[in-house]
Amino acid sequence: MTFEPKRLHISAILFIALKTIKESIVIIFSLIFIIGRIDFFNYVILGMALMVAGIILFSWLKWLRFKYALDEDGLKIEQGIIIRHHRSISKHRIQSINFSQTIIHRMFGLTEVQIETAGSDMEVDAKLSALTQTEAKQLRKALKSSNAEQAIDETTEDAQYDYDYALKNNLPRFEISYKRLFIFGSTSGGFGLIFAVVLFIMNEAEVFVPDDIYETTTNWLFAQAVTTLIILIVLFLLFTWLIGVLGSVVKYGDFTIIRYSDELYITRGLWEKKQLTIPLKRIQAIGFKQNPLRLPFDLGFVYVEIAGGEVETGQNNRTIVFPLLRRKELTSFFESLVPEYATNFDEIKPISKRLFAFYSGIVTLILVLPIGALLYFVPNLWWIGLIVYGLAILYSYFTYKMMGFYQIDNQLCMQSFLLGSKQIIFMKKRRIQAFEKRQSLLQKRINIASIQASIMNNFIGQHYSVSGLTETQIGNLSDWYSYQDEYKLEDIDQP
Amino acid sequence: MREEPEQRIERTAINVWRTHGLITAIILLILVGAVFAVSYWFEWPYWISAIGLGVTLVIAIIHLGLIPPIRWRRWRYQLYDQEIYIQHGIIIVKRTLVPMIRVQHVDTKQGPILKKFNLSTLQVSTAATTHSIPALTVKEAERLRDQISILARVDQDDI
Numbered sequence: 001m002t003f004e005p006k007r008l009h010i011s012a013i014l015f016i017a018l019k020t021i022k023e024s025i026v027i028i029f030s031l032i033f034i035i036g037r038i039d040f041f042n043y044v045i046l047g048m049a050l051m052v053a054g055i056i057l058f059s060w061l062k063w064l065r066f067k068y069a070l071d072e073d074g075l076k077i078e079q080g081i082i083i084r085h086h087r088s089i090s091k092h093r094i095q096s097i098n099f100s101q102t103i104i105h106r107m108f109g110l111t112e113v114q115i116e117t118a119g120s121d122m123e124v125d126a127k128l129s130a131l132t133q134t135e136a137k138q139l140r141k142a143l144k145s146s147n148a149e150q151a152i153d154e155t156t157e158d159a160q161y162d163y164d165y166a167l168k169n170n171l172p173r174f175e176i177s178y179k180r181l182f183i184f185g186s187t188s189g190g191f192g193l194i195f196a197v198v199l200f201i202m203n204e205a206e207v208f209v210p211d212d213i214y215e216t217t218t219n220w221l222f223a224q225a226v227t228t229l230i231i232l233i234v235l236f237l238l239f240t241w242l243i244g245v246l247g248s249v250v251k252y253g254d255f256t257i258i259r260y261s262d263e264l265y266i267t268r269g270l271w272e273k274k275q276l277t278i279p280l281k282r283i284q285a286i287g288f289k290q291n292p293l294r295l296p297f298d299l300g301f302v303y304v305e306i307a308g309g310e311v312e313t314g315q316n317n318r319t320i321v322f323p324l325l326r327r328k329e330l331t332s333f334f335e336s337l338v339p340e341y342a343t344n345f346d347e348i349k350p351i352s353k354r355l356f357a358f359y360s361g362i363v364t365l366i367l368v369l370p371i372g373a374l375l376y377f378v379p380n381l382w383w384i385g386l387i388v389y390g391l392a393i394l395y396s397y398f399t400y401k402m403m404g405f406y407q408i409d410n411q412l413c414m415q416s417f418l419l420g421s422k423q424i425i426f427m428k429k430r431r432i433q434a435f436e437k438r439q440s441l442l443q444k445r446i447n448i449a450s451i452q453a454s455i456m457n458n459f460i461g462q463h464y465s466v467s468g469l470t471e472t473q474i475g476n477l478s479d480w481y482s483y484q485d486e487y488k489l490e491d492i493d494q495p
Numbered sequence: 496m497r498e499e500p501e502q503r504i505e506r507t508a509i510n511v512w513r514t515h516g517l518i519t520a521i522i523l524l525i526l527v528g529a530v531f532a533v534s535y536w537f538e539w540p541y542w543i544s545a546i547g548l549g550v551t552l553v554i555a556i557i558h559l560g561l562i563p564p565i566r567w568r569r570w571r572y573q574l575y576d577q578e579i580y581i582q583h584g585i586i587i588v589k590r591t592l593v594p595m596i597r598v599q600h601v602d603t604k605q606g607p608i609l610k611k612f613n614l615s616t617l618q619v620s621t622a623a624t625t626h627s628i629p630a631l632t633v634k635e636a637e638r639l640r641d642q643i644s645i646l647a648r649v650d651q652d653d654i
Contacts, residue, residue: 307622433621436591438584454623461623475497483577483594 005067005078011108012066012130016059019129024051068128070142075115077126089126093117095282096263097140100274111136115143163267166258172336176255176323184301184324185248186241187293198240252323259337264304264321278319282306284455285427285464286341287318288330292420298327300422305457318457341426347406348415354446355403355468359396367392405451405466407480412453414466425464431455435481437474438465449474499590500573500580507612508570508630509563514608516558523551572628574639576646579619581626597621598647603636619643 021028028051058081066079074091078084098114105111113136115126131139166173176184221229253270264278283304290300302325303318325333331343371385402417410429415422432453439449451474452465469477527547534544562585571582579593602618604627609615615636617628631639 433597433623434591434593434626436589438587438589440587444588454621456622461621463623478497478592481592481594483596484575 005069005076007067008063008128009108009110009130009132009135010063011104011110013056013059013063014104015102015112015129016062017055020055020059068126070139075126075139075143087126089115089117091143094143096277096279097143098274098276099136100269100272102272105130106273109133113139163256163258166265171258171260173256173258174322174333174337175257176252178249178253180324181249181252181255182245183297183299184252185245187291187297187299188244188248189291189293198236198243248323252320255323257321257337264337266321276319278304278306278321280338280340283338284431284457285425285462286321286334286338287423287425288325288327289424290327290422294324295420295422299324300327301325302330302333305455305462307456307458341428342408342411343426344406344408344413347408348404348413349406349473351400351403351405351466351468352448352470353400354448356397356400358443358446358448358468359399360393363389363392363396400468403466403468405469407477412477412480414453414464416464416466427453427455427464429481432481433461435478437478447471451477499582500571502572502574504567504570504572504628504630505612505614505632506567507614509567511608511612511614511630512563512566513559514611516555516563519558520551520555523547523554527551570629574642579626579643581628591626593619593621593624593626595643595646598643601640601643601647603633603640605633 061081069076074089076088095116099111101111110130113128117125250271255268258265262280266276285305287303288300302322303320334343374385399417402422404415406413412427415424434454436452448468450467454461454463531544573580581591604616614630615633617636619626
């Protein structure tokens with residue numbers, strides 16, 4: 001075991017520089033936009049040159065001053081150009097060790113290593129931006145070896161986080177096909193954002209494109225027939241959609257999830273290859289979410305809520321563990337990868353019809369004034385009122401219809417519908433931090449109420465709720481959640 | 496869910512909430528006064544300050560008169576060996592179960608207003624949520640805090 005402090009691979013300078021540029025890109029662009037408008041082009045170039053020189057110097061110093069060392073207790077890191085920063089990470093506190101490689105890393109046979117602990121630091125606890133593959137594997141081996149909780153067979157340790165190993169040993173795994181990935185990208189709804197970005201760039205292009213070209217183009221555009229314009233718009237939409245698909249393919253290409261003894265191991269990405277490990281004990285809940293575009297095809301993505309540390313978080317601090325799956329495939333997904341959780345879709349109990357009546361009542365109350373005003377002042381537009389009211393009632397109906405829940409053994413499952421997305425979440429009893437019943441006076445009268453279960457997600461709470469349960473159902477659930485019958489005060493070791 | 500919790504918080508909580516309401520009302524009145532002064536200076540119409548005054552009055556009535564007694568009546572809690580059971584809420588009544596084994600830490604807090612009434616707030620935190628029981632006597636809050644911290648010592652993995 002080495003005690004000698006080591007530097008990162010020299011190419012780390014490049015990664016530090018790229019990261020710095022990426023972080024300051026907003027400043028650089030806003031400078032270009034501001035100065036570009038006043039037409040100080042030479043100054044822009046001068047400024048850029050200075051900035052690049054500064055970044056190179058900064059990155060080199062940073063690399064020079066960054067050292068890491070292994071000892072029997074764990075990992076030690078020293079860094080900082082002016083203010084020296086020492087950090088030691090104990091082996092026993094390490095939650096996961098993740099690798100990721102950009103295309104540049106792969107050209108040099110390098111990898112980035114991220115080490116996460118259960119600490120309350122929002123940042124990744126340690127990030128080694130460039131190590132050779134062998135160094136990285138040795139590091140992982142050294143940091144995991146004496147971890148008593150994960151008694152891993154020494155001989156296989158090195159080969160374990162490897163695709164071929166998983167194939168040979170027939171470990172449970174799921175992979176995404178390119179067809180699925182294409183559907184995932186098409187239905188991700190991300191093209192709205194891309195559309196806005198492209199529009200913004202086109203708008204700002206005015207500054208850089210010479211005036212005469214800009215004018216000729218706009219004149220030409222206005223002179224076109226409607227059909228040409230429509231074709232152009234369609235082409236434009238197609239373009240933004242394609243970019244969206246491309247983005248997902250690059251990000252989630254070759255997505256594979258493998259179950260090792262007590263960890264989930266994910267590899268994904270074409271441009272930047274990422275390998276993440278998620279220890280099962282950190283998983284707080286597993287969910288399946290279907291957005292409005294995927295709902296009609298019964299498709300959705302699987303995610304986990306994780307406690308502490310930052311394992312590659314996606315939407316809302318969730319970690320996607322499979323990008324696209326049919327709902328009915330979820331059962332086999334759970335059975336092979338997380339048999340600790342059960343799907344049991346047929347157990348889902350519908351909620352009370354009175355909730356639909358309740359929602360319809362609220363919708364009617366909210367809409368009665370505006371629609372009344374509409375009918376009074378512009379009676380011709382009565383159909384708009386009808387459509388709005390109809391849609392609102394339909395939405396209430398869907399919300400009622402999609403909601404449901406069930407509880408078996410030590411697992412609670414809630415299904416809900418919010419803003420057009422259907423979501424089903426599976427939680428273990430011991431992961432639920434608090435359980436709440438919510439009921440207004442009116443709801444009490446018609447014997448319905450909502451429940452809310454809170455779980456931990458990274459460092460904050462995440463709350464899941466379902467409405468329209470009867471008093472009896474909630475009583476059963478709270479008895480299930482309560483620990484009152486499970487142990488007595490005398491069982492506790494008094495200090 | 497089972498019956499509501501048995502314990503009530505101190506009745507002086509009503510006065511605490513009324514004091515909060517009074518402070519809000521005074522701040523709003525000062526704002527309305529400022530708007531009135533500006534309206535006088537720049538010859539703006541006076542209905543703006545009139546609306547402001549009306550809104551302030553309504554808020555004052557709600558926060559000084561209506562809400563505090565209802566809130567007090569609703570607020571209940573009960574401590575079991577295995578869990579904390581809390582009820583609160585005015586329009587929507589919330590009943591929360593917090594198992595002792597999920598409790599991460601427990602604090603007592605006291606601001607200047609609570610201090611005047613010799614009261615204290617008990618705050619119980621889990622990994623995901625924070626629950627406070629407002630307006631307990633200082634002694635009671637401290638007793639509960641110590642009791643909860645003993646009860647919360649149950650080994651988490653045993654259950």
